[in-house]
Amino acid sequence: MDLEDLLSVQPENEDGSEPGKVSPLKTLEPDLKFYSDSIREVATEIMVEGISQYPIFIAHQHEMKIGEPILDKNELNTEWSINASTLEEFQEAGIVLEDKKARFIKTYKNPNEFMCLFVVVPEGANFVFYPYK
Numbered sequence: 001m002d003l004e005d006l007l008s009v010q011p012e013n014e015d016g017s018e019p020g021k022v023s024p025l026k027t028l029e030p031d032l033k034f035y036s037d038s039i040r041e042v043a044t045e046i047m048v049e050g051i052s053q054y055p056i057f058i059a060h061q062h063e064m065k066i067g068e069p070i071l072d073k074n075e076l077n078t079e080w081s082i083n084a085s086t087l088e089e090f091q092e093a094g095i096v097l098e099d100k101k102a103r104f105i106k107t108y109k110n111p112n113e114f115m116c117l118f119v120v121v122p123e124g125a126n127f128v129f130y131p132y133k
Contacts, residue, residue: 028079030079034076035082036115038070039057042057043055047111056086056116057070059117059120061079064120066083066085066095067085068085069082087108104127116129117130
C-alpha cells in the first residue's frame with residue numbers, strides 16, 4: 001500500500017455520490033490526537049532506556065503479533081489499538097530488511113517531534129510519520 005492510499009480521500013463516484021470507503025488515516029487521526037501524549041511518553045522511555053533510537057508504533061484494528069500492546073481500542077473505546085516496537089524488532093521480523101535499514105534510518109523523522117507509525121489495514125501496511133500534538 002502506498003502512503004498516498006492512506007492519505008488521500010477517495011474520489012466521488014461517477015454519479016457524484018460519496019464512496020463507501022473512508023481513508024484509514026482519516027479514522028486513525030482522532031485516536032492519534034487522543035493517544036499523542038502516551039505515545040510520546042513510551043517513545044521517550046524506549047530511547048532513554050537505550051532499547052532503541054528508532055521507536056515504531058503499530059496502529060491496528062485487529063490482533064498483532066509484533067510489538068507490545070500499549071493502547072487497547074476496546075479498553076479506551078477508540079477505533080485503533082497501538083503496539084510499541086522498534087526498528088530492531090522490525091528487522092528481526094523481516095519487515096525492514098537489512099539492505100533497507102540505512103534508507104529507513106535516513107527517512108526516519110525526529111522522534112521528539114513525530115511518532116513513527118506502521119499503519120496496518122486489510123489492504124496492506126505502510127509507515128507514516130505523524131506529528132505529536
